[in-house]
Each structure stands twice: as C-alpha cells, then as structure tokens.
Amino acid sequence: MKILVCISKTPDTTAKIAFTDNNTKFAEAGVQWIINPYDEWYALVRAIELKEADPSTVIHLVTVGGTDAEPIIRKALALGGDEAIRINTQPLESYQVAAEIAAVAKDYDLILVGKETIDYNGGAVGGMLAELLDLPFVANATNFQLAGTTATIKREIEGGEETIECPLPVVVSCQKGVAEARIPNMRGIMAARTKPLKVVEPAATEPLTEYRKFQLPPAKAGVKLVSPDNVDELVRLLHEEARAI
Amino acid sequence: MSVLIFVDQLDGHIKKASHEALTYGAKIAEQIGETAEAVVLGNTNEDLASLGQHGVKKVHHVQAEGLNQFDSQVYTKVLVQVAEQTGAKVIIFSNNSSGKALAPRVAVRLKAGLVAGATALPDTSNGFVVRKNVFSGKAIANVAIKSEIKVISLNVNAFTISQGEGTAEVVPFNATVDTAKTNVTGTSKTSGKVALTEADIVVSAGRGLKGPENWGMVEELADTLGAALACSRPVADAHWRPHNEHVGQTGIAVAPNLYIAIGISGAIQHLAGVNRSKTIVVINKDAEAPFFKAADYGIVGDAFDVVPKLTAAVQKLKGK
Known part of the structure; x- marks a missing residue:
C-alpha cells in the first residue's frame, strides 16, 4: 500500500503573531517553525502506525514550499516516511496548494492530511485534493481503521460521530483521536538525512484568492472582577450588560 | 443569477x-x-x-x-x-x-x-x-x-x-444522483445534551476540578444554563472527560455567546480554541492565571465554592 501524507510548515503554537509591509505579510522574524500539528500528530503518525502494522506499506510525504520548508520536511522524515517530495514554490492559498499536490498525488491508496493548518485555518486542501483526484473524502476524522482495502472511518458531526465505510483510495483529514503523538528518536533523525527528498518544479497554478491585509483582533476592554461572595452580581452583569444569559 | x-x-x-x-x-x-x-x-x-x-x-x-x-x-x-x-x-x-x-x-x-x-x-x-x-x-x-x-x-x-x-x-429539482462510494454504517450521539459546536453557552472545566468525580456541579451549572460541556486538554488526556469535549487549538474550536471557564489556567493553545467566544467568564483561584487577561468577567475564587453559588444564582434569575 502507498500512503501520501501532506505536510505544512506553520509557526509554533506560541509564536508572536504580527504583520509587516503595511500589514500585508506575516512577520517571520524570530519565528520558530514546526510541522503543522494536525499533519504531524494525526496524519503522519497514523501513517506510521499503519506501516508498523504492515511493513510493506510505503509512506511518501509532500510539501509545497521553498528551501525554507526543508528542515520541516526532514523532521517529518525523521518521524517516519520513506521519501519526501517538495514542490518548489511558496504556498499562497488552498486551491494553489491542492492543485500542486494533485499533480504529484496520482497512484496513492490513501492520502492523509491534517484537518487544517494552525496559521490560515482553511481546512480546504484535503477536500480540494479529493475533488481534483475524483476520490472520496472524509473530513475531520477521529478514528481510522483499515481492513484489506476497506477503511472504516469515524468523523465528527454536530453533537456526535458518524462511522463510514469506504473503499480505498480515499482522502482523509485527520484530527484528535486518529493517532497518539510520538517524538522522533535519534536513529530516525540520522536516517532522515539520507532519505530521498525529491524537489519538483510547480505546475504554476493560478491562485483563486489573495490574502490582502491582516489585522489583530480588537483588544479586550479588560476583565471585570466580581467577588466570590457576590455571584449574583456576575449573573446580573451577564444578563443585563453582556446579554449572554 | x-x-x-x-x-x-x-x-x-x-x-x-x-x-x-x-x-x-x-x-x-x-x-x-x-x-x-x-x-x-x-x-x-x-x-x-x-x-x-x-x-x-x-x-x-x-x-x-x-x-x-x-x-x-x-x-x-x-x-x-x-x-x-x-x-x-x-x-x-x-x-x-x-x-x-x-x-x-x-x-x-x-x-x-x-x-x-x-x-x-x-x-x-x-x-x-x-x-x-x-x-x-x-x-x-x-x-x-x-x-x-x-x-x-x-x-x-x-x-x-x-x-x-x-x-x-x-x-x-431533478438532478442526476450518483451511487456513493462511502457508506454510513452508524452514528452515535455524544454524552452532552447540547452539541458543543452549535451551543450558545459552553461551560468548560479544567484541572482545577481535581478529578472526574467532581464534574457533577459543572454538569448542574451547564444544565441550568442549557449549555454544552467542554474541558481543557489535560483533562481529556487524563481521561477525566471524553476527547470530544476537549476545546482548544488541537481539540474543537468553539465560538459561543458565552464561554465559562472553571479551573482552567488559559494556556495559549486553549485560548486559540475559544477566543472567538463573545463573552468569556473565568473562575479560577489563582489571580495570576493568564486566562483572566482574555476574559470579560472573572471571579478569583475556589471553584468548589463559586460554581454551586453560580448555579443557584442562575436558577434564581430564571425563576423570575
């Protein structure tokens, strides 16, 4: 079986969020970059677990990014995966990224993506990729099991979960529950240095959207503290001032 | 058009x-x-x-x-x-x-x-x-x-x-409808009475509750408010509460009208999942908890003292 895992580079969860160039660009100075947590913790780790269960499984990783994305894809290889593909262009928006990945994503039995990236929060690449490849797609999976060529997938729905059976190939976006987190070991890190990392030139997809301007959310007015001996006052404020209850 | x-x-x-x-x-x-x-x-x-x-x-x-x-x-x-x-x-x-x-x-x-x-x-x-x-x-x-x-x-x-x-x-509308490759074989409802992502009010609790046996008062507050239940990541990781109640950056992101956080310190990853809430109330005995900075209203106090009082105060309001 061949699995493709899509990897994004994102700022660390604790990175300071600021913008430059008249608020048109994310301020990258001093930012630590990580593998998008949903891609790493759920999509990639589930692929590794599947390979552990069936060692004949081949895992390929793909990322859309410049040379600045190489440390991230190497780190992903250190966790697991047999080889990686870097599509040599800066990611601009969901459709461009999905179309670039679709060009190299033929002939996989399973394509795993994280449910969204923690920077642009679109969660659209998986669905777009599925449509471009004409494959079934399950969004926000919380569990993924495989028996032969049939996948049994649980996904989150409003107020519950749905269980879906689906033949391979399929595209699945992964969230919490799909796999348990793990840390790369020294052997994996050393091995990752010699694993193939193929650089392919982009298909030059025209983006359909454009991030024009960023802003920070308006600051909170500050917390109004109420004494623990006067809880009625909190309820009054929530009822009359915030109109929340 | x-x-x-x-x-x-x-x-x-x-x-x-x-x-x-x-x-x-x-x-x-x-x-x-x-x-x-x-x-x-x-x-x-x-x-x-x-x-x-x-x-x-x-x-x-x-x-x-x-x-x-x-x-x-x-x-x-x-x-x-x-x-x-x-x-x-x-x-x-x-x-x-x-x-x-x-x-x-x-x-x-x-x-x-x-x-x-x-x-x-x-x-x-x-x-x-x-x-x-x-x-x-x-x-x-x-x-x-x-x-x-x-x-x-x-x-x-x-x-x-x-x-x-x-x-x-x-x-x-008459449309061509294909046969699906996928098949839905089952659905299950989660424990809460109100769907977390659709809820107007969310009551969420964290490690400050000390153990899963203490969730009764949180459930009572949620019932009184008609709210959905949620929890912080450590609580879900410790299996005190199911994972589908975990809100935060790596859990579910929510944006209710009112988010009440009880005994949650407010790590940046937790805030990322709740910061779109219109009104945030924080109850925490530690006045230095970072969550207070993101809150609209707060009570510095012991959850075990404040939560039952809050339930009673809401019941009083609703009884009017």
Missing part, C-alpha cells in the same frame, strides 16, 4: 448553523443585487417555505434515496448541477462538518475561489473581500476572491440569525 445557500440537515432537521448561513446569504444577495436561493438535499421534516423568513426567495429541493445519507462526492455533483442551473454567483456553506467537506469540492468543480471560515459580510467596494480569522483566532485576514464564482463557508456562531416575514417558493 443567484446567491445559493446550502441547507444542512441532521435527521431531517435543519441545523442552526444553516439558519445563520441563510441569513448571511440573503444579506449578500441584497448587497450585490441578486436573489437568494437555498438548496435542500434529501428528505426533510421541515417546512421549507418558512425559510423565506430569512430572506430566501426560492428553495430547490432535491429528493432521492441516495441523498438521505451524506457523501461529499455525491452531494457535490448535485450541488454543482443546482449552482449551474440557477446561475449561482456566490455559494454559501456553513463551515461545519458538512461544509468542511463540501465547500472545497464545489469550489474546485466550479473553478471558484473559496474563503473557508468567513466571519463577516464581504466588502464589495473594491473587488470581493471576505474577512476570516487566521492564526487560530489570533489575527484577522481580509481575503479577496478573484474568480467569477465565489464560495464562502461561514463560521458557526459568527452571524446572527434574522427572521422577518416572507415565504419562499419551494421547487423540486
């Missing part, structure tokens, strides 16, 4: 998020001088003509056995037929479990740009610019859609439902 709104159902009932999307779509139609039309797939228990209250003029109802269970490929193909026949210029989804699977597919099929997770009406003064949250709620982006057809998925709880007078014309 139309603004087409996808109406999402669960067990034949329209989800609250779709009423938000209908209101939002009708407002866009008004803004750009088009007609708002809705599309409903599969059997329904609802009076579809009443969707006119949100400003929708027409409801296209596609009925076929194959549409009574969700499959993103089958649904996409039908929605594309409706979009093409009605000349849809803008297509609206809710950014919920269905919209997350459908909006990207429909956008690709129609060569339309997609903004996933819109939080406000588009600015059409210079192009078509949609506002959305980025960096897990820590910033806002203005995204221009450059294609002729636009697809928007609206964040849940981001837009207030408005209801006026009006009746929509309900028209059956």
Whole structure:
C-alpha cells in the first residue's frame, strides 16, 4: 500500500503573531517553525502506525514550499516516511496548494492530511485534493481503521460521530483521536538525512484568492472582577450588560 | 443569477448553523443585487417555505434515496448541477462538518475561489473581500476572491440569525444522483445534551476540578444554563472527560455567546480554541492565571465554592 501524507510548515503554537509591509505579510522574524500539528500528530503518525502494522506499506510525504520548508520536511522524515517530495514554490492559498499536490498525488491508496493548518485555518486542501483526484473524502476524522482495502472511518458531526465505510483510495483529514503523538528518536533523525527528498518544479497554478491585509483582533476592554461572595452580581452583569444569559 | 445557500440537515432537521448561513446569504444577495436561493438535499421534516423568513426567495429541493445519507462526492455533483442551473454567483456553506467537506469540492468543480471560515459580510467596494480569522483566532485576514464564482463557508456562531416575514417558493429539482462510494454504517450521539459546536453557552472545566468525580456541579451549572460541556486538554488526556469535549487549538474550536471557564489556567493553545467566544467568564483561584487577561468577567475564587453559588444564582434569575 502507498500512503501520501501532506505536510505544512506553520509557526509554533506560541509564536508572536504580527504583520509587516503595511500589514500585508506575516512577520517571520524570530519565528520558530514546526510541522503543522494536525499533519504531524494525526496524519503522519497514523501513517506510521499503519506501516508498523504492515511493513510493506510505503509512506511518501509532500510539501509545497521553498528551501525554507526543508528542515520541516526532514523532521517529518525523521518521524517516519520513506521519501519526501517538495514542490518548489511558496504556498499562497488552498486551491494553489491542492492543485500542486494533485499533480504529484496520482497512484496513492490513501492520502492523509491534517484537518487544517494552525496559521490560515482553511481546512480546504484535503477536500480540494479529493475533488481534483475524483476520490472520496472524509473530513475531520477521529478514528481510522483499515481492513484489506476497506477503511472504516469515524468523523465528527454536530453533537456526535458518524462511522463510514469506504473503499480505498480515499482522502482523509485527520484530527484528535486518529493517532497518539510520538517524538522522533535519534536513529530516525540520522536516517532522515539520507532519505530521498525529491524537489519538483510547480505546475504554476493560478491562485483563486489573495490574502490582502491582516489585522489583530480588537483588544479586550479588560476583565471585570466580581467577588466570590457576590455571584449574583456576575449573573446580573451577564444578563443585563453582556446579554449572554 | 443567484446567491445559493446550502441547507444542512441532521435527521431531517435543519441545523442552526444553516439558519445563520441563510441569513448571511440573503444579506449578500441584497448587497450585490441578486436573489437568494437555498438548496435542500434529501428528505426533510421541515417546512421549507418558512425559510423565506430569512430572506430566501426560492428553495430547490432535491429528493432521492441516495441523498438521505451524506457523501461529499455525491452531494457535490448535485450541488454543482443546482449552482449551474440557477446561475449561482456566490455559494454559501456553513463551515461545519458538512461544509468542511463540501465547500472545497464545489469550489474546485466550479473553478471558484473559496474563503473557508468567513466571519463577516464581504466588502464589495473594491473587488470581493471576505474577512476570516487566521492564526487560530489570533489575527484577522481580509481575503479577496478573484474568480467569477465565489464560495464562502461561514463560521458557526459568527452571524446572527434574522427572521422577518416572507415565504419562499419551494421547487423540486431533478438532478442526476450518483451511487456513493462511502457508506454510513452508524452514528452515535455524544454524552452532552447540547452539541458543543452549535451551543450558545459552553461551560468548560479544567484541572482545577481535581478529578472526574467532581464534574457533577459543572454538569448542574451547564444544565441550568442549557449549555454544552467542554474541558481543557489535560483533562481529556487524563481521561477525566471524553476527547470530544476537549476545546482548544488541537481539540474543537468553539465560538459561543458565552464561554465559562472553571479551573482552567488559559494556556495559549486553549485560548486559540475559544477566543472567538463573545463573552468569556473565568473562575479560577489563582489571580495570576493568564486566562483572566482574555476574559470579560472573572471571579478569583475556589471553584468548589463559586460554581454551586453560580448555579443557584442562575436558577434564581430564571425563576423570575
């Protein structure tokens, strides 16, 4: 079986969020970059677990990014995966990224993506990729099991979960529950240095959207503290001032 | 020409998020001088003509056995037929479990740009610019859609439902419906009485509760408020509460009107999942807890003392 895992580079969860160039660009100075947590913790780790269960499984990783994305894809290889593909262009928006990945994503039995990236929060690449490849797609999976060529997938729905059976190939976006987190070991890190990392030139997809301007959310007015001996006052404020209850 | 709104159902009932999307779509139609039309797939228990209250003029109802269970490929193909026949210029989804699977597919099929997770009406003064949250709620982006057809998925709880007078014309729509490759073999409801992502009020508790045996008072407060239950990541990781209650950056992101955090310190990853809540109340015995900085109201006090008092105070208010 061949699995493709899509990897994004994102700022660390604790990175300071600021913008430059008249608020048109994310301020990258001093930012630590990580593998998008949903891609790493759920999509990639589930692929590794599947390979552990069936060692004949081949895992390929793909990322859309410049040379600045190489440390991230190497780190992903250190966790697991047999080889990686870097599509040599800066990611601009969901459709461009999905179309670039679709060009190299033929002939996989399973394509795993994280449910969204923690920077642009679109969660659209998986669905777009599925449509471009004409494959079934399950969004926000919380569990993924495989028996032969049939996948049994649980996904989150409003107020519950749905269980879906689906033949391979399929595209699945992964969230919490799909796999348990793990840390790369020294052997994996050393091995990752010699694993193939193929650089392919982009298909030059025209983006359909454009991030024009960023802003920070308006600051909170500050917390109004109420004494623990006067809880009625909190309820009054929530009822009359915030109109929340 | 139309603004087409996808109406999402669960067990034949329209989800609250779709009423938000209908209101939002009708407002866009008004803004750009088009007609708002809705599309409903599969059997329904609802009076579809009443969707006119949100400003929708027409409801296209596609009925076929194959549409009574969700499959993103089958649904996409039908929605594309409706979009093409009605000349849809803008297509609206809710950014919920269905919209997350459908909006990207429909956008690709129609060569339309997609903004996933819109939080406000588009600015059409210079192009078509949609506002959305980025960096897990820590910033806002203005995204221009450059294609002729636009697809928007609206964040849940981001837009207030408005209801006026009006009746929509309900028209059956004959579409080609494929056989799904996927098969839904079961559904399960989570423990809470109110769906977390659709809830107006969320009561959430963390490690400050000391153990799963102490959740009774939290459940009582949630019941009194008609709220959904949530928890912080350490609580879910310790299996005190189920994972589907975990809110935060790596759990579920929520945006209720009111978020009450009990015994949660407010790590940045937790805040990223709740910072779109309209009003945040923090109850914590540590006055230095970072959550107070993100809160609108706070009580520095012991949860075991404050929570039962709060339940009683809400009961008193509701008894009036």
